[in-house]
Structures are given as structure tokens and as C-alpha cells.
Amino acid sequence: MNKYKVIEKFISINGEGSRAGQLSAFIRFNYCNLNCSYCDTKYANTVDASYELLTEQDILDYLNDNNVINVTLTGGEPLIQDNIDILINLLLENNYSVEIETNGSIDIKPFINKKRPIFTLDYKTPSSNMENKMYLNNYQYLTKNDVVKFVVGNYDDLNKTKEIINTYDLTNHAKVYLSPVFGMIEPSTIVDYMIKHQMNDVYMQLQMHKFIWDVNQRGV
Ligand SMILES: C[S@@+](CC[C@H](N)C(=O)[O-])C[C@H]1O[C@@H](n2cnc3c(N)ncnc32)[C@H](O)[C@@H]1O
Ligand SMILES: Nc1nc2[nH]cc(C(=O)O)c2c(=O)[nH]1
Ligand code: SF4
Numbered sequence: 001m002n003k004y005k006v007i008e009k010f011i012s013i014n015g016e017g018s019r020a021g022q023l024s025a026f027i028r029f030n031y032c033n034l035n036c037s038y039c040d041t042k043y044a045n046t047v048d049a050s051y052e053l054l055t056e057q058d059i060l061d062y063l064n065d066n067n068v069i070n071v072t073l074t075g076g077e078p079l080i081q082d083n084i085d086i087l088i089n090l091l092l093e094n095n096y097s098v099e100i101e102t103n104g105s106i107d108i109k110p111f112i113n114k115k116r117p118i119f120t121l122d123y124k125t126p127s128s129n130m131e132n133k134m135y136l137n138n139y140q141y142l143t144k145n146d147v148v149k150f151v152v153g154n155y156d157d158l159n160k161t162k163e164i165i166n167t168y169d170l171t172n173h174a175k176v177y178l179s180p181v182f183g184m185i186e187p188s189t190i191v192d193y194m195i196k197h198q199m200n201d202v203y204m205q206l207q208m209h210k211f212i213w214d215v216n217q218r219g220v
């Protein structure tokens, strides 16, 4: 059995991505290889954060006990966890519907097997300060079950988003979501931009959990 550094685990409705509104079990792993300016989970990202060490069996037991179908692996950055491939495959073998929230800097090819998780893969826009870390080879592995997500905070981010969608023809390879950096840009500004640029095949999404619970509340 391997051990995984888990910052928090909870059942909630998914506030983001293509399964927004559905129940999911969230497993939030410790540590991230990036440092986005706006990150709302900085508490998970440092080496000295407090976490519990859980085995694959501990995680399976938690899911079984709670009778969920959907599992969201997030963080921090889930794909840099030691032996995460083993956990993902075990969850898939046990017929869980696995979603990975990943930052777009990690090669997803090792996780593309016949049975595979769905990805919500960020493209980190300029205001994150992490744009130069993006691994652009990933897009070839995506399907319409996956999401490429652009978290945007200003017009510079929106213009870059439009450019990347066009360059990689993203809307024909995956679902494309735009989401505001919480509190940094009016959602209506994003909608106006979509109208102006006739972005008919992208989705705008707000982080639902931040409207249901306090924005800083953990474990929801
Ligand atoms: C906290 S990250 C964890 C997973 C992974 N590290 C990543 O970046 O995708 C989960 C999602 O929250 C988004 N996010 C983080 N901080 C945010 C904020 N202040 N406003 C809106 N979305 C945010 C990220 O862009 C990412 O899509
Ligand atoms: N309710 C809820 N939905 C979420 N979807 C993605 C989350 C994340 O932090 O990755 C998240 C989260 O933290 N809470
Ligand atoms: S990649 Fe994700 S967890 Fe890491 S700093 Fe950025 S938003 Fe936060």
C-alpha cells in the first residue's frame, strides 16, 4: 500500500467543471509545483501544510462509506503525487467516475489508457504569472469529456484565452470553460467579451461553492 498526503477530503456538490452541480467526493492533495497569483488553496500547497497520510484502501473505504459515484482529485496538484497513477487506476477499476483537476503543466499522457479519468485542465493565463509553465502537448489527448479551463482576471487574460483557443482549435477537441478569478473581474465582463467575439462554443462558469458557502470556508 502507498500513502498519499491528503489535506482534506469532503463530500459536496462539485462547484466547477463539467460535473458542476453533481455530488462528488473531493480528495485534496498536498503540494503544488506552481504558485498562481490568485490561488484559493494556498493552504494546501506548502511542504509544511498539515495533512493526513492515507492509503489507497483508506480512500476507497471513504468513498464506499459515503456511497458516491464521482470522485474529484484536486490539490495542490494531484498529478505530482507519488504513485497517483496507482490510485487513479484503482478508483477506475472500482468503477468510480474520476475527475482530475490539473494545472496544465504536467504531461497527462501516462494517464491516457483505455479506462481513463476525465480532466479539467487549466491553461494558466498571464495574470496567474505561471503561463510559461504550460505543457501544450497535452491537448492532443483530450476528448469532449474533458475540459480546458481558463481562469481570467482581466482583458489581457481574455485576449490570450481567445488566442490559445484558436491556435489549438480547442473547442473541437474538448469543452472550453472560462471562469473569473474570484473577485477580480465582473462575470458580466466575461459575458460581454464572449458576445463581442462571438465565442459561441465556450462555457462561462462561476465557482458555485463560493456562492453557497463563505468564500474562505474549507471542506465545501
Ligand atoms: C485550486 S486548483 C487545484 C488543482 C490544480 N492545481 C489546478 O490549478 O487546476 C483548482 C481550480 O481552482 C481554480 N482557482 C484557484 N484559485 C482561484 C480563484 N481565486 N478564482 C477562481 N478560480 C480559482 C484553479 O484555476 C483550478 O482550475
Ligand atoms: N464544491 C467544490 N467544488 C470544487 N470543484 C473543484 C474544486 C477544487 O478546489 O479543485 C472544488 C472545491 O473546492 N469545492
Ligand atoms: S496550480 Fe492550482 S493549486 Fe497550484 S497554485 Fe495554481 S491554482 Fe493553486
Ligand SMILES: [Mg+2]
Pocket: 100, 101, 102, 103, 120, 121, 122, 149
Ligand atoms: Mg484545473
